[in-house]
Amino acid sequence: MLEVYTWEPNANSGKPLLCLCEKQVPFTHHYIDMGKLEQFSPAFLAINPDGTIPAVVHDGFVMTESTPAMEYIDDAFDGPALRPADPWWRWRMRQVMRYMDNVVAPSLAMLASNRLAAPRYADVDEAEKRRELEKIPLPERRAAWEKLMFGKTPQADLDESARRIAESFDLFEDLLSEAPYLAGEEFSLADINVMATFYHLPQSYPDDVNDARRPHMMAWLRRCHARPGLQRGFGTGRGFITQRAADVRRLLGVEDAA
Amino acid sequence: MIELYHGGPTGHSASALIALAEKGLDFTSHPIDLAGGENHSEAFLELNPEGQVPVLLADGRTLTGTFHILLYLDEAFPEPSLGGEGTQARYAVHKWGKYVETHIAPNLAIARWAQLGGVADARPERLPPARAALWRQALAGFSQEQVAAARQALEKAAARVAQDAAATGWLAGAAYSMADIAAYPHLAQFHALGIALPAGAQDWLARVAERPAVREAAGDMPIVATMGPEPGRWG
Numbered sequence: 001m002l003e004v005y006t007w008e009p010n011a012n013s014g015k016p017l018l019c020l021c022e023k024q025v026p027f028t029h030h031y032i033d034m035g036k037l038e039q040f041s042p043a044f045l046a047i048n049p050d051g052t053i054p055a056v057v058h059d060g061f062v063m064t065e066s067t068p069a070m071e072y073i074d075d076a077f078d079g080p081a082l083r084p085a086d087p088w089w090r091w092r093m094r095q096v097m098r099y100m101d102n103v104v105a106p107s108l109a110m111l112a113s114n115r116l117a118a119p120r121y122a123d124v125d126e127a128e129k130r131r132e133l134e135k136i137p138l139p140e141r142r143a144a145w146e147k148l149m150f151g152k153t154p155q156a157d158l159d160e161s162a163r164r165i166a167e168s169f170d171l172f173e174d175l176l177s178e179a180p181y182l183a184g185e186e187f188s189l190a191d192i193n194v195m196a197t198f199y200h201l202p203q204s205y206p207d208d209v210n211d212a213r214r215p216h217m218m219a220w221l222r223r224c225h226a227r228p229g230l231q232r233g234f235g236t237g238r239g240f241i242t243q244r245a246a247d248v249r250r251l252l253g254v255e256d257a258a
Numbered sequence: 259m260i261e262l263y264h265g266g267p268t269g270h271s272a273s274a275l276i277a278l279a280e281k282g283l284d285f286t287s288h289p290i291d292l293a294g295g296e297n298h299s300e301a302f303l304e305l306n307p308e309g310q311v312p313v314l315l316a317d318g319r320t321l322t323g324t325f326h327i328l329l330y331l332d333e334a335f336p337e338p339s340l341g342g343e344g345t346q347a348r349y350a351v352h353k354w355g356k357y358v359e360t361h362i363a364p365n366l367a368i369a370r371w372a373q374l375g376g377v378a379d380a381r382p383e384r385l386p387p388a389r390a391a392l393w394r395q396a397l398a399g400f401s402q403e404q405v406a407a408a409r410q411a412l413e414k415a416a417a418r419v420a421q422d423a424a425a426t427g428w429l430a431g432a433a434y435s436m437a438d439i440a441a442y443p444h445l446a447q448f449h450a451l452g453i454a455l456p457a458g459a460q461d462w463l464a465r466v467a468e469r470p471a472v473r474e475a476a477g478d479m480p481i482v483a484t485m486g487p488e489p490g491r492w493g
Contacts, residue, residue: 061346068352076345087333088319094326102360103388139407163387 002027005047006054007034008241009234011105014196015066016056016073017236022192022229023079029236040135051137067097070189082189093183093190096175100190104168105197107161110144114153121149169208169217172198176216180223187227195224199234203248218252225249228257260285261315263305265292265484267476270324270363272443274312277328277436279471281335292484295379309385311484325355328436340436347431350422354429354437362415362444367485368400368408369451376483396485412453419445420458427465434469442466447481 004020004027007013013034020027032038032053040051048055048064056063058076063069074082084090121129129149136142147153172194175182182190201209202221211218224230225248234245249256262278262285264271278285290296290311297309306313306322314321316334321327332341342348382393400408419441422429430437445463448455455463466472 061349063349063353065353065356068349068356071352072345072349075348087330088317088321090333091321091323091326091330094329095323098323098326098356098359101356139410160388160391 001057001059003030003057004028004054005030005032005044005057007032007039008237008239009196009245010237010241011109011197012066012101013053014233014241015070015193016054018192018196018230018233019070019073019082019189021233021236022082022187022227023073023077024229025073025077025079031238035239037132037135040132040137045137049137051135052141067101067189067193070097070192074189082187082192084183084186084188086184089184089188093188096182096190097193099168099171100193100197103164107164108197110153110161111158111165113148114158118148118151118153122151124149165205166208169205169214173214173217176220180220182220187224191220191224192230195230199225199245200248202251203244221248222252222254225252225254226257231257259316261288262286263288263290263302263311263313263315265290265297265311265482267443267479268482269366269443269447269484270310271312272476272479273324273439274314274327275475276439276442276472277331277340279475280338280340280439280469281331283331283335292482293377295377295381297484298379298381298384300384303384307386308389310389323359325359325436325440328355328440332436340434340439342430342435342437343433344431347433347435350430351435351437354422355440357415357418358440358444361411362441365408365411365415366444366447366451367483368396368404369412369453370447370481371396371483371485372400372405372408373451374481374483376485392485409451409453412448412451416445416448416453416455416459419462420456423462424458427462429462434466438462438466442472443476443479446476446479450481 002025004016006017006029009017017029032044034053038044039053045051047057047062050064052064054066054069056069063072071083084093133142133146133149136145179185181187182194202218208214209217235242260278260283262274264274264287266289267275290302292311296302297311303309305320308322310322312324312327314327314330321330329341332339342351376396380393380397382390382397385393419429426432428434428438429441442463445455445459467476
């Protein structure tokens with residue numbers, strides 16, 4: 001029995017969904033609605049007391065770290081290998097994922113949440129927001145949510161996030177000029193990890209990620225978006241992510257797999 | 259042909275030294291004087307622009323990122339296996355590797371810096387922006403709140419070591435693994451900083467310390483205040 005408790009096929013929440021669809025492993029998706037803060041509900045906290053998604057549960061074994069869970073999925077199940085055989089390329093795969101997890105994805109999340117989620121809290125009264133904050137178990141996550149709900153993310157932090165994202169585009173363009181995928185000749189967990197956060201770049205950062213400025217990133221985005229496994233993965237959503245991925249495919253001229 | 263640039267038997271460098279000893283690998287040792295700021299020298303920054311040790315040279319390649327160096331050594335030199343026995347143990351190895359790098363080491367760096375001070379010759383202007391910002395903050399001094407939060411995070415880490423080691427004596431499954439090697443040099447410094455270890459964590463520390471490879475690599479485990487290893491989770 002394989003169960004995935006998560007939100008949409010997006011960022012950390014999406015990594016196990018995309019990974020399992022690529023691996024062709026059947027699973028049950030228990031939808032945790034982040035829009036309703038269901039990750040802090042008693043029912044979900046019983047599975048992951050830290051209140052972070054995703055949680056992947058395999059025959060009762062609970063995993064709450066998304067990137068290690070991706071390694072587990074490739075390790076524990078049959079299906080196409082999603083890690084290179086060569087130890088150095090594996091090292092590269094993991095370095096790319098760590099950079100994405102620690103530096104790039106949180107920067108993008110900070111900007112996106114301040115743009116999309118913060119306005120929802122503008123008219124919510126303070127006592128209500130305090131009640132919501134008290135449900136968040138991890139101190140560092142609580143501090144980030146408090147800044148978000150009260151519109152107190154410092155401009156310097158937002159600027160630094162924008163700088164980190166811009167810097168990452170140069171780095172990814174360089175990496176993808178060396179090989180068709182992030183960890184060499186074959187598609188790997190690194191591509192899944194980065195796609196989960198970057199699938200929409202031609203739409204969201206059209207001035208930075210286009211055929212003229214970043215040809216290798218664009219070719220990689222087309223290669224990844226054309227994969228039936230990733231298309232199935234992006235199809236697991238209930239909200240706007242699935243539609244957005246389909247819109248990006250059309251923008252890139254990528255056909256939907258049969 | 260393997261070469262290791264390292265800061266001596268402390269912190270992340272100790273993990274790499276222990277792993278090489280466990281694997282019985284010969285290597286050329288390049289000690290870097292962290293207390294003297296050699297990791298910010300132009301020569302070293304050519305090797306690793308982030309100014310961090312250890313750096314492994316193997317098979318004509320340059321590898322950084324300690325935990326991923328450990329996994330590389332385990333996969334390139336499979337005997338004896340230290341990657342975890344079974345899929346659940348291997349997940350735990352990856353989980354601990356990430357936890358050490360993103361929680362334990364950065365918080366330890368702050369707590370240690372606050373208590374023991376830092377190096378005379380840091381050169382943040384030579385580092386990439388995120389690393390430079392961290393160093394400037396360290397040189398200006400961390401706030402009391404930051405130090406208190408860091409110590410609290412370390413107490414939580416000590417409890418987690420005790421909890422995970424309770425069943426088998428090791429952090430990831432039934433056998434000693436890269437999880438123990440990644441965590442040990444950091445936990446070994448808690449006592450000097452006055453951070454109490456639960457009995458289970460103390461027993462685990464003693465168990466790892468008894469390994470011949472750890473004795474060979476560790477020496478007297480000097481404590482050097484170096485900032486690192488990763489910027490930690492941003493946001």
